[in-house]
Amino acid sequence: MEKKTMPAFKGTKEQEEQLKEVIESHKGQEGAAIPVLHKAQDIYGYLPIEVQTMIAEGLNVPLAEIYGIVTFYTQFSLYPKGQHQISVCLGTACYVKGSGDILEKIKERLGIDVGECTPDGRFSIDATRCIGACGLAPVLTVNDDVYGRLTVDDVDDIFKKYE
Amino acid sequence: MVNLKINGQDVSVPEGYTILDAAREVGINIPTLCYLKDINQIGACRMCLVEVKGARALQAACVYPVAEGIEVFTNSEKARNARRTTLELILSNHERKCLTCIRNRNCELQSLAEELGVDNIRFEGENTKYEIDDESTSLVRDNNKCILCRRCIAACDNQGISIISCVNRGFSTEVAASFGKSMAEVGCIYCGQCIVSCPVGALYEKNDIPKVQRAIDDPEKHVVVQTAPAVRAALGEEFGLPMGTPVTGKMVAALRRLGFDKVFDTDTAADVTIMEEGTEFIQRFTNQGKLPLITSCSPGWVKYCEHYYPEFIDNLSTAKSPMEIFGAIIKSYYAEKSGIDKDNIYSVAIMPCTSKKFEAARPEHSSSGSQDIDASLTTRELARMIKQAGINFAELPDEEFDQPFGIATGAGVIFGTTGGVMEAAIRTVYEILEKKPLENVNIKEVRGLEGIKEATLKIAGKDVKIAVAHGTKNASILLEKVKAGEHYDFIEIMACPGGCINGGGQPIVDSKTRAKVNFKDERAKALYSEDEASTIRKSHENPYVQALYKEYFGEPCSHKAHELLHTHYTKRPKY
Numbered sequence: 001m002e003k004k005t006m007p008a009f010k011g012t013k014e015q016e017e018q019l020k021e022v023i024e025s026h027k028g029q030e031g032a033a034i035p036v037l038h039k040a041q042d043i044y045g046y047l048p049i050e051v052q053t054m055i056a057e058g059l060n061v062p063l064a065e066i067y068g069i070v071t072f073y074t075q076f077s078l079y080p081k082g083q084h085q086i087s088v089c090l091g092t093a094c095y096v097k098g099s100g101d102i103l104e105k106i107k108e109r110l111g112i113d114v115g116e117c118t119p120d121g122r123f124s125i126d127a128t129r130c131i132g133a134c135g136l137a138p139v140l141t142v143n144d145d146v147y148g149r150l151t152v153d154d155v156d157d158i159f160k161k162y163e
Numbered sequence: 164m165v166n167l168k169i170n171g172q173d174v175s176v177p178e179g180y181t182i183l184d185a186a187r188e189v190g191i192n193i194p195t196l197c198y199l200k201d202i203n204q205i206g207a208c209r210m211c212l213v214e215v216k217g218a219r220a221l222q223a224a225c226v227y228p229v230a231e232g233i234e235v236f237t238n239s240e241k242a243r244n245a246r247r248t249t250l251e252l253i254l255s256n257h258e259r260k261c262l263t264c265i266r267n268r269n270c271e272l273q274s275l276a277e278e279l280g281v282d283n284i285r286f287e288g289e290n291t292k293y294e295i296d297d298e299s300t301s302l303v304r305d306n307n308k309c310i311l312c313r314r315c316i317a318a319c320d321n322q323g324i325s326i327i328s329c330v331n332r333g334f335s336t337e338v339a340a341s342f343g344k345s346m347a348e349v350g351c352i353y354c355g356q357c358i359v360s361c362p363v364g365a366l367y368e369k370n371d372i373p374k375v376q377r378a379i380d381d382p383e384k385h386v387v388v389q390t391a392p393a394v395r396a397a398l399g400e401e402f403g404l405p406m407g408t409p410v411t412g413k414m415v416a417a418l419r420r421l422g423f424d425k426v427f428d429t430d431t432a433a434d435v436t437i438m439e440e441g442t443e444f445i446q447r448f449t450n451q452g453k454l455p456l457i458t459s460c461s462p463g464w465v466k467y468c469e470h471y472y473p474e475f476i477d478n479l480s481t482a483k484s485p486m487e488i489f490g491a492i493i494k495s496y497y498a499e500k501s502g503i504d505k506d507n508i509y510s511v512a513i514m515p516c517t518s519k520k521f522e523a524a525r526p527e528h529s530s531s532g533s534q535d536i537d538a539s540l541t542t543r544e545l546a547r548m549i550k551q552a553g554i555n556f557a558e559l560p561d562e563e564f565d566q567p568f569g570i571a572t573g574a575g576v577i578f579g580t581t582g583g584v585m586e587a588a589i590r591t592v593y594e595i596l597e598k599k600p601l602e603n604v605n606i607k608e609v610r611g612l613e614g615i616k617e618a619t620l621k622i623a624g625k626d627v628k629i630a631v632a633h634g635t636k637n638a639s640i641l642l643e644k645v646k647a648g649e650h651y652d653f654i655e656i657m658a659c660p661g662g663c664i665n666g667g668g669q670p671i672v673d674s675k676t677r678a679k680v681n682f683k684d685e686r687a688k689a690l691y692s693e694d695e696a697s698t699i700r701k702s703h704e705n706p707y708v709q710a711l712y713k714e715y716f717g718e719p720c721s722h723k724a725h726e727l728l729h730t731h732y733t734k735r736p737k738y
Contacts, residue, residue, distance in 0.1 A: 062325035
């Protein structure tokens with residue numbers, strides 16, 4: 001079966017303590033999984049197998065059910081965000097101006113899909129809805145840097161700044 | 164009683180019935196797909212939509228409770244069109260390779276397409292493509308065939324295991340274990356309850372027919388086969404015989420015609436299991452050993468214990484299951500006695516079970532020097548072999564098992580149903596401890612389909628507290644009681660609800676039949692009737708078993724018996 005490479009889990013003792021507290025405060029409540037997952041994502045930034053297993057064990061809910069919830073809602077992420085978070089706008093204006101092709105090029109270059117992070121933890125890709133910079137379409141951001149009026153050929157130049 | 168009208172007909176049914184129940188009661192068929200009585204009743208697939216007068220939208224009959232005075236139309240144009248469109252949409256994203264599908268002509272989706280007269284699929288949309296998961300020893304999952312009915316998820320939940328769920332969303336939804344793992348990498352016990360719940364060909368057993376066929380075709384190989392008790396109680400269903408017909412004689416005849424050199428009865432080995440396990444119980448009971456002793460014949464239960472209750476590993480009987488006991492005996496005692504090189508023996512087991520494939524592959528089950536069991540086939544695989552060989556099963560004469568392992572006792576036969584192992588063990592343990600014959604061998608307290616059965620028996624002046632659980636969810640409830648301090652001396656656990664008669668390798672009973680008849684009861688009756696008809700009903704009275712101990716093992720739990728007939732267990736991760 002297909003196995004995706006993941007950056008190694010780097011959870012700290014403090015984070016684990018925090019999560020345990022959250023689990024403890026929701027234990028026995030009906031529908032506890034979703035609020036606990038939200039807080040767990042706040043603590044760790046994402047929800048890897050290690051975190052989901054702690055939640056499953058702590059709430060006595062099957063891991064498969066937890067994983068089902070996490071993969072159902074787009075707010076939950078299985079992957080950490082990279083040191084450089086690339087967000088490609090797929091709003092209507094950007095999309096008709098070719099942001100889909102730009103996104104494809106970035107995915108190809110990094111070898112990861114939308115929502116994922118490179119195994120070295122440096123880059124992650126998100127596809128966003130309209131970010132309100134339609135005049136610059138197509139637009140992408142890397143952390144707080146905005147790049148507009150792009151073509152597929154600009155992608156390599158942008159990466160040079162971060163490599 | 165609640166009064167309603169279905170298609171203009173007055174119907175009166177008890178409160179709590181659904182429209183589906185009420186309609187079936189008066190012989191009106193409403194199509195269903197995700198519905199599986201007592202297991203999955205969630206109204207997800209929308210195949211059972213009906214019109215309820217006054218309701219704004221069509222309603223799912225399988226979850227809509229009857230109410231006084233409602234008028235239901237199951238066959239209106241609106242309902243028919245909605246069902247048909249739904250079915251076409253399901254079919255549009257289904258890999259329609261019916262001719263080569265393992266469930267061809269035994270598929271609820273295929274039957275529905277016929278029943279609803281689908282002659283065209285109007286929606287030719289995108290098709291999802293999934294990799295087939297065949298990494299485990301036992302199960303294959305092919306999501307290209309999956310229709311997302313969730314019956315397998317419910318069956319797994321019903322076992323208290325819950326290792327699969329719906330993952331992702333919308334068009335990308337699929338039924339899978341977490342984190343893209345194979346069934347071989349999660350705590351799956353391979354009970355196969357998901358397989359027997361699947362309406363289509365998305366789940367099936369690992370096909371071991373080719374390797375068995377190769378062995379049969381090899382003139383050098385001496386191919387020996389053994390058949391578990393539950394197989395004879397259900398095999399007939401694959402050939403149109405009424406449910407609950409024992410087909411022991413025809414099954415033996417069919418196996419001979421398939422080319423097996425010797426056809427043996429696993430029940431004989433079940434008698435040996437009782438000698439070993441019974442002796443082990445007496446030793447632990449009288450010498451203050453670890454109690455409760457828990458049976459270990461069900462490989463699904465054993466794997467469940469290893470993954471989820473490793474703290475009970477020391478409670479498991481070290482006696483091997485009947486299949487493995489037989490495997491060890493065939494390649495040692497039988498090989499020596501019949502002068503056949505054990506390396507030329509190919510040992511096949513026909514089991515009602517998918518987890519037996521895993522048990523057969525356990526590295527510790529090689530006391531004869533090589534794997535004691537070379538292949539374990541399900542009841543369904545045997546039926547396939549019989550069909551492929553062009554054998555007219557229903558017209559076969561009744562034939563007898565081969566000697567020296569052809570005589571089994573009634574005790575060995577009832578191993579195939581919940582409570583059977585306990586009943587068989589008590590028949591022997593009682594006589595050994597009391598040193599007098601047991602008058603009434605029918606131990607009714609452990610029979611029947613109640614989830615957990617308990618009794619306290621007086622044996623040799625002492626109270627012996629026994630319990631029987633079937634289905635791993637019930638096992639878990641019972642084990643939690645033990646952990647909470649409740650004392651038991653002897654516990655029988657079977658992984659599958661009802662025991663082996665409802666094993667994951669048994670013929671598939673479709674949803675409609677399940678709603679009408681209690682197939683577990685019917686199959687169990689076949690076994691109890693064979694027990695009643697047996698001249699010998701206690702394991703220790705089996706003359707072949709007595710000879711086996713006299714000639715070879717000395718006595719139960721002897722050094723040699725321990726070498727060949729006992730095993731050990733391994734703690735396995737939960738996740």
